[in-house]
Amino acid sequence: SQQGEEDPQALSIQEGENATMNCSYKTSINNLQWYRQNSGRGLVHLILIRSNEREKHSGRLRVTLDTSKKSSSLLITASRAADTASYFCATDSPGFGNEKLTFGTGTRLTIIP
Amino acid sequence: EPEVTQTPSHQVTQMGQEVILRCVPISNHLYFYWYRQILGQKVEFLVSFYNNEISEKSEIFDDQFSVERPDGSNFTLKIRSTKLEDSAMYFCASRGVRFNQPQHFGDGTRLSIL
Numbered sequence: 001s002q003q004g005e006e007d008p009q010a011l012s013i014q015e016g017e018n019a020t021m022n023c024s025y026k027t028s029i030n031n032l033q034w035y036r037q038n039s040g041r042g043l044v045h046l047i048l049i050r051s052n053e054r055e056k057h058s059g060r061l062r063v064t065l066d067t068s069k070k071s072s073s074l075l076i077t078a079s080r081a082a083d084t085a086s087y088f089c090a091t092d093s094p095g096f097g098n099e100k101l102t103f104g105t106g107t108r109l110t111i112i113p
Numbered sequence: 114e115p116e117v118t119q120t121p122s123h124q125v126t127q128m129g130q131e132v133i134l135r136c137v138p139i140s141n142h143l144y145f146y147w148y149r150q151i152l153g154q155k156v157e158f159l160v161s162f163y164n165n166e167i168s169e170k171s172e173i174f175d176d177q178f179s180v181e182r183p184d185g186s187n188f189t190l191k192i193r194s195t196k197l198e199d200s201a202m203y204f205c206a207s208r209g210v211r212f213n214q215p216q217h218f219g220d221g222t223r224l225s226i227l
Contacts, residue, residue: 033215070205100171101156104155106155
């Protein structure tokens with residue numbers, strides 16, 4: 001698989017349920033970030049987790065990182081209709097300065113009211 | 114909260130014409146980026162820019178592409194002679210100077226080449 005592959009590709013759940021999306025990558029990373037993209041809109045930064053961190057929380061979001069498995073997960077708890085969007089993980093490689101991001105293919109999340 | 118702004122939101126151009134996409138990064142950011150997303154595909158890195166010069170560019174960023182920071186606020190992407198395959202959503206992003214900071218993206222410019 002390529003750097004930054006999310007699964008599932010699409011996920012539909014009922015409002016109020018939790019949504020879990022996974023991301024795998026292949027090379028060493030400095031940081032892993034999750035972004036949300038509403039249809040036809042820009043990328044909204046959700047959370048950044050550093051390579052030396054294992055878990056991070058922000059509101060209803062919980063991100064885990066397992067560098068030994070080169071994988072990350074994004075959990076959205078108590079989902080709302082407004083959470084309907086595509087979610088992407090993006091990694092940057094070790095090094096100081098510019099850290100270009102390599103994006104995954106994304107998970108399209110649909111919350112059913 | 115400060116935002117990255119991009120103009121125009123949609124640009125329609127004839128093949129072979131030059132286009133300039135404009136971005137105003139967040140004011141205290143020093144690292145700037147362009148990415149593109151062809152419909153239904155991944156977001157792809159094009160170029161990064163720091164201290165008034167290109168830091169890194171991808172294979173996509175060939176001689177037809179150029180970037181410029183003409184003044185203290187704007188950051189532009191120019192495509193000299195557009196091709197049909199340049200049709201995509203182009204995103205500008207910027208990042209603060211401190212290490213391990215996220216990149217913040219604009220809403221993008223949808224470029225349609227006819």
